[in-house]
Amino acid sequence: MDEGKPTKAKWWSRPRPDTGRPADDDGDWHLPAPAVASGGGPEPVVVGPAADGADASGRSDVSGVTDATDSSAEFGGPDKFGGPDRPDASGDASGAVPDAVQGAVAAPETLVDAAPPVSGPSGPFSVPESAPEPPGEKYTDVPYGAPGPWAPAPPVQHPVPVTAPMPAAPWQQYDPWAGPVSLSQSGAPVGARPRRGRRGLVLGAVLIALASGGVGGAIGSYLERNGGTDVELPQAGAESTHRAPGSVAGIAASALPGVVTIHTKGSSEQGTGTGFVLDNRGHILTNNHVVDPAGTGGEISVTFAGGESARAKVVGHDTGYDLAVIRVDHVRGLKPLPLGNSESVQVGDPVVAIGAPFDLANTVTAGIISAKDRPITAGGEKGDGSDVSYVDALQTDAPINPGNSGGPLVDSKARVIGINSAIRSADGGAELDGGQSGSIGLGFAIPINQAKRVAEELINTGRATHPVIGVTLDMDYTGDGARVGTKGNSGGSSVSPGGPGARAGIQPRDVITAVDGVRVHSGEELIVRIRSHRPKDKLVLAVERDGKEREVSLVLGSADGN
Numbered sequence: 001m002d003e004g005k006p007t008k009a010k011w012w013s014r015p016r017p018d019t020g021r022p023a024d025d026d027g028d029w030h031l032p033a034p035a036v037a038s039g040g041g042p043e044p045v046v047v048g049p050a051a052d053g054a055d056a057s058g059r060s061d062v063s064g065v066t067d068a069t070d071s072s073a074e075f076g077g078p079d080k081f082g083g084p085d086r087p088d089a090s091g092d093a094s095g096a097v098p099d100a101v102q103g104a105v106a107a108p109e110t111l112v113d114a115a116p117p118v119s120g121p122s123g124p125f126s127v128p129e130s131a132p133e134p135p136g137e138k139y140t141d142v143p144y145g146a147p148g149p150w151a152p153a154p155p156v157q158h159p160v161p162v163t164a165p166m167p168a169a170p171w172q173q174y175d176p177w178a179g180p181v182s183l184s185q186s187g188a189p190v191g192a193r194p195r196r197g198r199r200g201l202v203l204g205a206v207l208i209a210l211a212s213g214g215v216g217g218a219i220g221s222y223l224e225r226n227g228g229t230d231v232e233l234p235q236a237g238a239e240s241t242h243r244a245p246g247s248v249a250g251i252a253a254s255a256l257p258g259v260v261t262i263h264t265k266g267s268s269e270q271g272t273g274t275g276f277v278l279d280n281r282g283h284i285l286t287n288n289h290v291v292d293p294a295g296t297g298g299e300i301s302v303t304f305a306g307g308e309s310a311r312a313k314v315v316g317h318d319t320g321y322d323l324a325v326i327r328v329d330h331v332r333g334l335k336p337l338p339l340g341n342s343e344s345v346q347v348g349d350p351v352v353a354i355g356a357p358f359d360l361a362n363t364v365t366a367g368i369i370s371a372k373d374r375p376i377t378a379g380g381e382k383g384d385g386s387d388v389s390y391v392d393a394l395q396t397d398a399p400i401n402p403g404n405s406g407g408p409l410v411d412s413k414a415r416v417i418g419i420n421s422a423i424r425s426a427d428g429g430a431e432l433d434g435g436q437s438g439s440i441g442l443g444f445a446i447p448i449n450q451a452k453r454v455a456e457e458l459i460n461t462g463r464a465t466h467p468v469i470g471v472t473l474d475m476d477y478t479g480d481g482a483r484v485g486t487k488g489n490s491g492g493s494s495v496s497p498g499g500p501g502a503r504a505g506i507q508p509r510d511v512i513t514a515v516d517g518v519r520v521h522s523g524e525e526l527i528v529r530i531r532s533h534r535p536k537d538k539l540v541l542a543v544e545r546d547g548k549e550r551e552v553s554l555v556l557g558s559a560d561g562n
Contacts, residue, residue, distance in 0.1 A: 246412050251352045252364045254414040256305045257335035259407060260284060261356040262312070262326070264291055266298035274355035274407030275302070275326065276416065277336045278455065282328040285455050286406030287421050288317045288389075289379070291324045302328050305362055316458030318561040320466055320531070322378065322389035322421055323451055324406075325458045337408055340415035342394065342447035345369055353398040353420055353443070355407030367398030367443075373518075375528035376444045378422045390524065392532035393444035394418045400443035409445040418445030450532060467535045467556035470499020471506055473523040481513040481544065482526035504554040506543060513549065514542035530556065 243249035258277045262284075264270060273290030277283070284302065291314055294300050300312045310328040317324035349369045357363050374395045379387040396409060400420050409418035424442035457464045472494040474485040484501075485494040486508050494508045495501050506512075514520060515529040516539055533539065535558035542551050 245414075248352055248364070248366045251410060251412065251414045252354065255337060255352070255354055255408065255410050256362055256364075258337040259305060259354045259362065261303045261359075261361040262286060262290055262406065263301045263303070264294040264298060266293045266295045269293040272356060272359045272403050273405045274403065274420075276406075276408045277334050278325075278459075279336050280334050282331055282334065283315065283455075283459055284312065284326050284328065285419065285451065286324055286326065287419065288319055288322045288324040290406045291317060291326060300326060302326070303361065304331075316462040316464070318454055318458065318464040319379070319387050320389060320561050321446070321450065321454045321464060322391065323419070323446065323454045323458070323464070325455055337410070338413075338415045339448055339452060340411050340413070340417040342417050342449045345372065345394065345411070345417050345447075347371060350412050351396055351398055351417070352410050352414075353396070353400055353404060353407060354410070355400070355404030355420060357399075357401035357403040359403055363404075365399040367396050367441075369394055370397050370442075371395035373532075374444060375525045376422055377524050377528070389421075390527045390531050391421060391444065391446050392450070392528045393422070394447055396443045396445060397441045398443060399439040399441070401439050404443075417448050419448070419451050420445050447532075453534060464561040465535055465558045466561050467530055467533050467537065468500070468559045469504075469506075469530060469539075469541075469554060470496035470501040470557055473526065475523045477523065479511070480521055481511040482520055482523040483511045484508050500554040500557045504541070504552040506541075506552065507545070509545075511544040512541050513544055516540055517542075 243253065245251070245254065260275050260277065262273045262275050264273075271290060271293045273286055275284040275286035275290070278285050291300060294314075300314070301309055302312045303309045308331075310331050312326040312328045315325040315327050347369050351367055351369055353365045353367070355363055372394060374393045376389075376391040376393045378389045378391070394409065394417070396418075398409070400423050404420045407420045408416040409420055411417050420443060422444040423439055424444075426440050454464045472485045472488045474483045477483040484506060488494050488496075495506055512520065512526055515526065518529065520526045520529060530539070533556055535556050537556045538553060539556060540551055540553050542549055544550075
């Protein structure tokens with residue numbers, strides 16, 4: 001736009017014909033003239049000096065611009081900017097101007113006491129100077145009338161609105177080296193406050209997440225403690241139940257069907273123990289002290305591993321060996337246990353003990369053979385020695401407790417190698433397993449080789465025989481070895497006439513120190529060593545007399561047991 005500055009003559013500034021137009025139409029578009037204030041208000045300001053031939057509309061020829069401050073009529077009222085110092089317009093209502101103003105024609109007037117300039121795109125607004133008057137002729141009309149052929153049309157003056165400079169496009173402010181820049185809707189980069197806002201949003205999100213996690217964890221913990229949901233624990237899948245025959249489980253599976261629990265009830269006492277099946281005829285081997293409470297008129301019941309029960313009766317028993325055989329009738333499907341060889345057992349061999357400790361049927365414990373040929377005496381509660389048992393025992397650390405008595409001690413092939421009979425208690429010596437003391441890892445079993453011979457005799461004859469040497473021992477002797485007494489139990493000689501000892505030349509007060517080369521240290525040990533043999537077995541004894549030791553041979557005799 002060229003407004004606000006002089007321009008060259010354009011096609012619209014050329015003379016226009018006056019034909020067909022009203023007399024007051026100069027060909028240009030005009031805004032309506034402001035109304036003249038009536039009364040004593042200030043005169044309207046006329047732009048340019050008043051010509052002599054001014055028309056009724058107030059237009060006249062001008063060659064310059066009058067004082068812009070007097071144009072109160074142009075703005076529709078009194079001077080808004082001049083104040084009281086401005087001169088009053090004293091012209092009349094006809095539009096005449098004072099003489100002082102009419103005289104300024106030759107040169108443009110300087111704006112005096114003008115209103116403050118209005119800023120625009122190209123600087124302060126000002127009224128352009130009029131074009132120079134051509135020689136010899138004045139303008140015949142006001143600047144917005146029909147111009148002469150030589151005068152360019154003055155530019156139309158419009159107030160320029162005050163606007164803020166247009167913001168630069170966002171791309172004009174982009175700096176590739178300044179990092180990421182956020183832009184507002186107007187294109188200006190977002191300052192520090194939006195960044196703080198984003199950080200606040202992130203911080204808020206983190207706090208919400210933490211709070212949600214804490215609440216969720218608390219709810220989950222509460223539900224877990226109070227059973228809000230069903231709990232399913234991990235578990236191994238089903239596996240094969242087959243076990244190797246030599247394992248403890250395999251041994252137990254093979255031996256348990258032949259083990260029974262025995263309950264006895266007499267007139268004054270009752271007890272519980274264990275036994276095992278010897279054959280298909282219903283013979284069961286157990287300890288004598290297990291069935292002893294029943295006496296001659298008591299009751300004995302047998303419970304098998306499957307839960308079946310049957311009444312039993314005593315076939316035979318022997319106190320000296322602490323063995324008894326009972327029998328059940330009319331029972332089918334019995335599972336006899338195979339018998340091993342106790343002479344082949346070695347220290348350290350694995351063993352399994354099966355029984356009913358404290359009436360807990362079918363209890364299985366495991367251990368090893370701790371020792372062999374351990375001389376054990378048990379019983380003696382009667383005081384006359386008739387109830388004392390002499391056992392050349394197998395020692396084991398397999399736990400044996402009250403109720404295990406009479407149960408089998410089996411090897412790795414589930415073969416019986418011993419009968420569990422006694423334990424060493426913490427408060428004293430060895431005792432029969434009928435007491436209430438617990439196991440301390442010292443258990444004793446009758447070797448199966450000895451038990452087999454006694455069981456066969458009890459089944460066949462109802463009585464067991466004991467091997468003897470035909471002498472009476474001095475049980476009060478405290479020296480090393482077993483000393484022959486001076487008198488027998490009946491008051492006679494301590495050496496039975498015609499017996500094995502007498503034939504071998506043994507005399508009263510002789511001290512026997514060894515049996516088949518094995519040292520003995522007491523009378524009990526000598527009895528245990530002798531009873532580990534059968535009658536008619538040949539033995540070699542070491543005998544000391546008057547400080548001299550010699551060996552004698554003899555053949556064992558036989559005596560009926562009780």
